[in-house]
Amino acid sequence: MSILVDASTRLLVQGITGREGSFHATQMVEYGTNVVGGVTPGGRGKTVAGAPVFDTVADAVKETGANVSIIYVPARFAPDAIYEAVDAGIPLVVCITEGIPVNDMVPVYAHVKASGARLIGPNCPGLITPGQAKVGIMPGFIHAEGPVGLVSRSGTLTYEVVDALTRAGLGQSTALGIGGDPVIGTSFVDALGLFEADPATEAIVIIGEIGGSDEEDAARYIAEHVTKPVVGFIAGRTAPPGKRMGHAGAIISGGSGTAAEKISALEAAGVRVAESPYQVPGLLQAALAG
Amino acid sequence: MNVHEYQAAEVLAAHGIPVNAGQVATTPDEAERIARDLGSGVVAIKAQVHTGGRGKAGGIKLARSPQEARDAAAAILGMDIRGHTVRKVLVVPGADIAQEFYLGVVLDRPNRRTLVMASGEGGVDIEEVARERPERIHRQLADPVLGLHAYQARQLGFALGLPADKVNGFAAIAQRLYATYAAEDASLAEINPLVLTGAGDWLALDAKMSFDDNALFRHPSIEALRDPDEENATELEARRGGISFVKLDGDIGCIVNGAGLAMATMDAVKLHGGEPANFLDVGGGASADQVARAFGLVTADPAVRAILINIFGGITRGDVVAQGIREALGRVNVAVPIVVRLSGTNAEEGRRLLAEAGLTAVDTMDEAAAQVVRSAVA
Numbered sequence: 001m002s003i004l005v006d007a008s009t010r011l012l013v014q015g016i017t018g019r020e021g022s023f024h025a026t027q028m029v030e031y032g033t034n035v036v037g038g039v040t041p042g043g044r045g046k047t048v049a050g051a052p053v054f055d056t057v058a059d060a061v062k063e064t065g066a067n068v069s070i071i072y073v074p075a076r077f078a079p080d081a082i083y084e085a086v087d088a089g090i091p092l093v094v095c096i097t098e099g100i101p102v103n104d105m106v107p108v109y110a111h112v113k114a115s116g117a118r119l120i121g122p123n124c125p126g127l128i129t130p131g132q133a134k135v136g137i138m139p140g141f142i143h144a145e146g147p148v149g150l151v152s153r154s155g156t157l158t159y160e161v162v163d164a165l166t167r168a169g170l171g172q173s174t175a176l177g178i179g180g181d182p183v184i185g186t187s188f189v190d191a192l193g194l195f196e197a198d199p200a201t202e203a204i205v206i207i208g209e210i211g212g213s214d215e216e217d218a219a220r221y222i223a224e225h226v227t228k229p230v231v232g233f234i235a236g237r238t239a240p241p242g243k244r245m246g247h248a249g250a251i252i253s254g255g256s257g258t259a260a261e262k263i264s265a266l267e268a269a270g271v272r273v274a275e276s277p278y279q280v281p282g283l284l285q286a287a288l289a290g
Numbered sequence: 291m292n293v294h295e296y297q298a299a300e301v302l303a304a305h306g307i308p309v310n311a312g313q314v315a316t317t318p319d320e321a322e323r324i325a326r327d328l329g330s331g332v333v334a335i336k337a338q339v340h341t342g343g344r345g346k347a348g349g350i351k352l353a354r355s356p357q358e359a360r361d362a363a364a365a366i367l368g369m370d371i372r373g374h375t376v377r378k379v380l381v382v383p384g385a386d387i388a389q390e391f392y393l394g395v396v397l398d399r400p401n402r403r404t405l406v407m408a409s410g411e412g413g414v415d416i417e418e419v420a421r422e423r424p425e426r427i428h429r430q431l432a433d434p435v436l437g438l439h440a441y442q443a444r445q446l447g448f449a450l451g452l453p454a455d456k457v458n459g460f461a462a463i464a465q466r467l468y469a470t471y472a473a474e475d476a477s478l479a480e481i482n483p484l485v486l487t488g489a490g491d492w493l494a495l496d497a498k499m500s501f502d503d504n505a506l507f508r509h510p511s512i513e514a515l516r517d518p519d520e521e522n523a524t525e526l527e528a529r530r531g532g533i534s535f536v537k538l539d540g541d542i543g544c545i546v547n548g549a550g551l552a553m554a555t556m557d558a559v560k561l562h563g564g565e566p567a568n569f570l571d572v573g574g575g576a577s578a579d580q581v582a583r584a585f586g587l588v589t590a591d592p593a594v595r596a597i598l599i600n601i602f603g604g605i606t607r608g609d610v611v612a613q614g615i616r617e618a619l620g621r622v623n624v625a626v627p628i629v630v631r632l633s634g635t636n637a638e639e640g641r642r643l644l645a646e647a648g649l650t651a652v653d654t655m656d657e658a659a660a661q662v663v664r665s666a667v668a
Contacts (some may be wrong), residue, residue: 103502182397233554248502276557
């Protein structure tokens, strides 16, 4: 078991003929992901990474039975790509694209919710269930199958922690990057709920960063609903207020959203918070031991 | 992107919000002339800088004559307010204030919707009100597609305790402020204070706006408001090269791929007793061009005594990244010690290439942070 993606995933790649789309489609196929097709308007009849290309998501769904879509289209076209996937009935849409204006994402989020679909991202690395399906841009080889569910707002920082876990012999049930933007489809709380319900996940790692209050919401949720051990790491202890640290959502504003607040909220909820990514495996082993 | 008060007021005025019309002066002479043109009444001289707390810092003064306006401008121009030098002042007519309010529009992250806030505590620090008397802030979440309904705007007016004949006027301004925020892709639109004058008219006495950097491509008129004097020149140059850069106060330069990892790298430097000189995300690929550009940005800071490069290679091969670093070093002269942390496919080969070039190359971020702190002290 795992969450959201597994061997039954039938993946569609939107923007598959682009530079990013074709590169990562190939990488995902090489990992063993079942990529059933791609979409590029006007690209019908082409083949990329062995997958047939369609003009529309609706056509692709009809022909291939795709049940997950991943989006690699530029920021100004990405909201439309999300609407297209959701309206074609795809239940899980993963948007990798960075730089989508916030005011575009607000109605997108509302539409996804109203449709009963789930969006992951945008501005995220995607998700992977090791040994079954890689739906994203992460390096597959650093992952291993195992009992740890991981959720993060970051990309390369997630790889850092995954790599440390794998080296310590701690494999992952699913590793999920929820994205660094202010408006994202799936929150920490959503992911925690899924991991709590997943029998293959025995412990959870949550990797947060400065900005917003998703980590505080996660802490409240953990205190009330999560029975599995949780280990955390928060990036940005040294970040100054009022400055956007790369990610659009990583900014301390009005004195809130600091790492210190998030760390104390998580600790109050019983989460063991690491000072360095390399402490995560040790804290997990201690938590799993009892 | 932030703009000055006078620019925000112009944006609001263009969307039909009554603002206190004034003019900008860059010299005391100009301030005097504007005050004279405005007539006989009291004028306010307001420092135009991208920071709050102008009042407390003495950056806002009242003047009862053109001569006083000149003196006030002379005192304020050149003043340092929280590290910002005042280069412009706004000269506006004094207003007959009967009542002050706060009105603001911002993203409500937990709800993933736009929030319109109003308070009877106008003219004061709204963050303090939010902390200490949250019940004094009234909120309405705008519909994600349809925006702020008229009834929601009226509800805010009634919650403020406005007399019935003032509610529609207030609601119109609340709806226009929401519309401005939405149309211009703002990340903040704030009127503080919004006043009701003795004559019973609404007037925006102050205005503050910031804009979503990701949406500036479709707002050339907003992009044109950018004030290079208010921005760190290195940060601007970085942005043009597709690099996220934030200047900090320490002496360890950081070059990292990925924003989260860049923050974690700064934290690791601190954890090992050093102080990061900057936040820097080179982006995904860490190509020779990007790394060379990053070296240029980091070494421009004379405080930098050592540089930490932290690249989690992932899909990008470690030997390719190492070649890129060597190539970049061939183009840019770097006089301080460099410690490279490199991981990913072919990382060992990459580290060998770096060692050949005389660089310290290590396996983990913690090791690299410890090393770079040592070499900065040495």
